[in-house]
Amino acid sequence: MSEPIRVAVLGASGxxxxxxxxAVQEAEGVExxxxxxxxxxxxxxxxxxxxxxxxxxxxxVTEEHVHRLVDAGVHAVVGxxxxxxxxxxxxxxxxxxxxxxxxxxxxxxxxxxxxxxxFARQAARWFESVEVVELHHPDKVDAxxxxxxxxxxxxxxxxxxxxxxxxxxxxxxxxxxxxxxxVDGVRVHAVRLRGLVAHEEILLGNPGEMLTIRHxxxxxxxxxxxxxxxxxxxxxxxxxxxxxxxxxxxxx
Ligand SMILES: NC(=O)c1ccc[n+]([C@@H]2O[C@H](COP(=O)([O-])OP(=O)(O)OC[C@H]3O[C@@H](n4cnc5c(N)ncnc54)[C@H](O)[C@@H]3O)[C@@H](O)[C@H]2O)c1
Ligand SMILES: O=C(O)C1=N[C@H](C(=O)O)CCC1
Numbered sequence: 622m623s624e625p626i627r628v629a630v631l632g633a634s635g636x637x638x639x640x641x642x643x644a645v646q647e648a649e650g651v652e653x654x655x656x657x658x659x660x661x662x663x664x665x666x667x668x669x670x671x672x673x674x675x676x677x678x679x680x681x682v683t684e685e686h687v688h689r690l691v692d693a694g695v696h697a698v699v700g701x702x703x704x705x706x707x708x709x710x711x712x713x714x715x716x717x718x719x720x721x722x723x724x725x726x727x728x729x730x731x732x733x734x735x736x737x738x739x740f741a742r743q744a745a746r747w748f749e750s751v752e753v754v755e756l757h758h759p760d761k762v763d764a765x766x767x768x769x770x771x772x773x774x775x776x777x778x779x780x781x782x783x784x785x786x787x788x789x790x791x792x793x794x795x796x797x798x799x800x801x802x803x804v805d806g807v808r809v810h811a812v813r814l815r816g817l818v819a820h821e822e823i824l825l826g827n828p829g830e831m832l833t834i835r836h837x838x839x840x841x842x843x844x845x846x847x848x849x850x851x852x853x854x855x856x857x858x859x860x861x862x863x864x865x866x867x868x869x870x871x872x873x
Contacts, residue, residue: 628852629655629671629695631663631686636760637677637700637841644845645675651852667693673852676701680763684708687726691719696855698848699726702767704863713861723855725862728767730847732869734821737836738772739871741823744834745776746783750826752801756812757819764811768821770804771864776823777805 628645632638633656645653655669659678663686666674673696676686680703690697691712704726712724729735745751753776755769787806794800801810819838824831838844847865854868866872 623650625650625652626852626856627652627654627670627672629653629657629666629669629674631657631666631674631676632678632701634658635677637844638675640841640845641675641677641848644842644849645852648849651849663689666690666695671695673698673855675699675848675852679703684712687712687724688715691715691722691724694719694722696722697724698851698855699724700728700730700844700848702728702763704728704767709861709863716860721859723858723860723862725851725855725858725865725868727847727851727863727865728771729819730844730851730865731819731836731838732847732865733836733843734768734819734838735847735865735869735871737821737823737834738768738775738864739866740834741772741825742775742779744823744825744832745779746785748825748827748832749785750788750824751776751780752788752808752810752824753804754810754812754822754824755820756814756817756822758817759813759815761813764813765802765804765809766811766819766821768819769809769811772821772823773804773807773809776807780806 628651630641645651654671655665674690676699678701683701687697753769753773755766801808823834
């Protein structure tokens with residue numbers, strides 16, 4: 622039998638980090654060797670001999686964590702949001718100087734959410750209108766959600782590839798923000814409501830019809846199969862992988 626994958630969790634006291642610690646402790650073929658939170662020295666990851674570090678921290682520190690892990694030859698699985706093309710580009714570039722090291726950055730590890738995004742990309746070229754609504758717990762620090770950004774970017778790519786123009790919209794806002802944020806030409810709306818965990822609706826409209834694609838994470842355990850999949854596969858994927866689509870054979 623092969624040795625278990627040695628896993629460190631960063632942000633281990635947080636909502637996602639604590640759920641990940643439990644999932645790793647309960648899963649086969651993986652072993653929790655370090656659990657760090659704010660104020661802990663990242664060197665504990667290498668001291669513990671971790672092969673993979675999972676980062677569920679905050680947008681302001683996650684990129685620095687990834688660069689330090691890459692320097693140490695530790696694979697990274699990152700769920701923390703706040704990434705953009707520039708920060709992802711820096712990691713991609715860094716990885717060219719660290720052959721064999723893999724980094725997976727995924728805005729959403731829930732299998733249903735990843736499928737929703739794939740379905741939205743598939744549907745996008747057939748609809749004139751599209752908008753994204755993300756709904757989360759009110760303790761979330763960022764908006765729009767990383768998932769909503771990723772969803773909108775995928776839809777925008779699919780629309781452009783199909784030669785679709787801008788979505789129809791004759792509205793002039795009388796109050797800033799009334800029409801949500803513009804992500805590559807796709808409107809994204811953020812709801813924050815006590816009682817929610819993580820939810821998303823993609824609304825696609827044509828004359829006389831609407832298609833709604835909706836995903837609900839009612840519990841953070843929903844993210845764990847995806848996190849464990851990435852932990853098990855990251856070492857076989859040197860370089861940067863963005864999103865879980867490739868790991869589920871869903872295409873970008
Ligand atoms: N990819 C996904 O599937 C997914 C799912 C849920 C949440 N998220 C994202 O994960 C992140 C964390 O979400 P959360 O709800 O667990 O937040 P949280 O606030 O509950 O947890 C964040 C934790 O990070 C810790 N932290 C802060 N700075 C740190 C540092 N320098 N080193 C180590 N730990 C540090 C905090 O003390 C806290 O315990 C957010 O960006 C969120 O959007 C992603
Ligand atoms: O609870 C959060 O915070 C979540 N963040 C991710 C995002 O911003 O997309 C994933 C869903 C939960």
